[in-house]
Amino acid sequence: xxxxxxxxxxxxxQLLAGEPEAFDRFVEHFRTKIFHYSWLMCGQxxxxxxxxxxxxxxxxxxxxxxxxxxxxxxxxxxIAKNACLMKRRKSVFAPARELSLDDHGSHGDGADRELQIAxxxxxxxxxxxxxxxxxxxxxxxxxxxxxxKSVMLLRDVEELSTAETAQILDLTEDxxxxxxxxxxxxxxxxxxxxxxxxSGHPGETHGRD
Amino acid sequence: MDAIExxxxxxxxxxxxxxxxxxxxxDACRDVESHLSGCESCGEFAESLRKTVELCHAYLPSxxxxxxxxxxxxxLMGAYKRMLAARQR
Numbered sequence: 001x002x003x004x005x006x007x008x009x010x011x012x013x014q015l016l017a018g019e020p021e022a023f024d025r026f027v028e029h030f031r032t033k034i035f036h037y038s039w040l041m042c043g044q045x046x047x048x049x050x051x052x053x054x055x056x057x058x059x060x061x062x063x064x065x066x067x068x069x070x071x072x073x074x075x076x077x078x079i080a081k082n083a084c085l086m087k088r089r090k091s092v093f094a095p096a097r098e099l100s101l102d103d104h105g106s107h108g109d110g111a112d113r114e115l116q117i118a119x120x121x122x123x124x125x126x127x128x129x130x131x132x133x134x135x136x137x138x139x140x141x142x143x144x145x146x147x148x149k150s151v152m153l154l155r156d157v158e159e160l161s162t163a164e165t166a167q168i169l170d171l172t173e174d175x176x177x178x179x180x181x182x183x184x185x186x187x188x189x190x191x192x193x194x195x196x197x198x199s200g201h202p203g204e205t206h207g208r209d
Numbered sequence: 210m211d212a213i214e215x216x217x218x219x220x221x222x223x224x225x226x227x228x229x230x231x232x233x234x235x236d237a238c239r240d241v242e243s244h245l246s247g248c249e250s251c252g253e254f255a256e257s258l259r260k261t262v263e264l265c266h267a268y269l270p271s272x273x274x275x276x277x278x279x280x281x282x283x284x285l286m287g288a289y290k291r292m293l294a295a296r297q298r
Contacts, residue, residue, distance in 0.1 A: 015289065018293050020286075020289070023285075023286065023289065027277065027282070031274055031277060032273065032274060035272075035274035036269075036270045036272075039272050040270060045272060048272075048274070049274060052274055053281055053284070053285075057284065057288050060285055060288035060289040060292055061288045061291070061292060063289070063292050064292055064295070131271070133264065134268065134270070134271045135271055137264060137268050137270075138270055138271050138272075141268075152265070156266065157266075157268055159266065177226065177230075180226055181223065181225065181226035184226055184258055184261055184262060184265075187261055188258055188261040191261060191264070192257070
């Protein structure tokens with residue numbers, strides 16, 4: 001969402017060329033992006049606001065290191081991820097133990113399969129009105145374990161490539177792919193439950209759980 | 210559904226994200242497609258996963274940051290100008 005990567009790259013190139021006209025647009029655009037990422041990662045508005053400013057300060061202090069303006073999005077998210085980690089280390093809200101999606105259903109006895117394909121196909125794209133849909137996604141994504149959430153935010157929300165995501169999160173590409181798939185399956189299930197609850201027929205679509 | 214079919218469904222459903230991302234090699238891709246066309250349950254699951262990804266691509270979280278304060282903007286502008294100055298040295 002927001003500006004396309006080509007527009008971001010142009011703004012970054014202008015800033016690197018010393019043209020401050022691009023400054024406010026660049027700041028506004030990445031403030032929103034970093035805020036959304038850190039809000040969903042940290043879960044706290046106050047923490048997210050602080051992460052935004054800390055990350056953008058680093059962005060401007062180090063902008064000369066950005067060799068290729070077309071890579072500005074993954075480069076900014078690398079900085080945002082680190083700022084988020086620092087914040088979480090200091091935050092009183094950080095969870096003691098991270099849940100893993102592996103904790104649910106990978107028993108090798110078909111339970112995983114059931115989690116994945118139960119009641120497929122009933123996920124609507126229009127049955128939820130847009131504001132509800134947003135909130136349902138807020139909740140579905142926020143509920144993911146942190147290591148899956150970061151992958152999903154970078155891959156599916158920011159639309160970074162598998163290679164870029166792997167580099168930012170210091171993971172192999174195979175791990176990115178596996179976590180992305182599990183995160184999608186989990187989000188899909190949560191959305192479907194939200195739809196079922198909203199439609200007034202809670203038993204309609206998840207009878208196999 | 211027998212055990213072999215179930216095994217195939219598991220195998221295919223684990224590959225669906227890579228399939229949707231166009232990250233699968235051609236032969237694996239054909240394998241997935243041939244299974245999806247014959248298995249209603251996996252076909253529906255693939256479709257709902259595709260919609261989930263579509264929703265994520267269009268997703269804008271409901272919280273927005275506060276408008277930037279003039280102090281915060283000045284701080285960022287200061288960092289930008291220092292970066293430009295340092296580079297020219």
